[in-house]
Amino acid sequence: MQRFGEALGMAFQIVDDLLDYTADAAALGKPSGSDLREHKVTLPLIHALPRMDDPERRAVSALLRSAGPADGQIAEVIGAVARTGGLE
Numbered sequence: 001m002q003r004f005g006e007a008l009g010m011a012f013q014i015v016d017d018l019l020d021y022t023a024d025a026a027a028l029g030k031p032s033g034s035d036l037r038e039h040k041v042t043l044p045l046i047h048a049l050p051r052m053d054d055p056e057r058r059a060v061s062a063l064l065r066s067a068g069p070a071d072g073q074i075a076e077v078i079g080a081v082a083r084t085g086g087l088e
Helices: 002-022 043-052 054-065 069-085
Strands: none
Touching: 002 043, 002 069, 043 054, 043 069, 054 069
């Protein structure tokens, strides 16, 4: 039961992380990109970072340094994560 619970919790967290990049606010119950807004580095971003080029990494860095990231910054990073395979 413990292993099942851990696996279920991990699966839930992965789905939650992916939905933050892919779902709309109505389906998610919170704005998409909210983890990025809160400077949370989740699995999709971790997976995508090594595949990003320098401008994309600079965009991620600027977002994480920003006290209140703009919608455009969020969209740019979401696009970079999608382009570099972070959602697969």
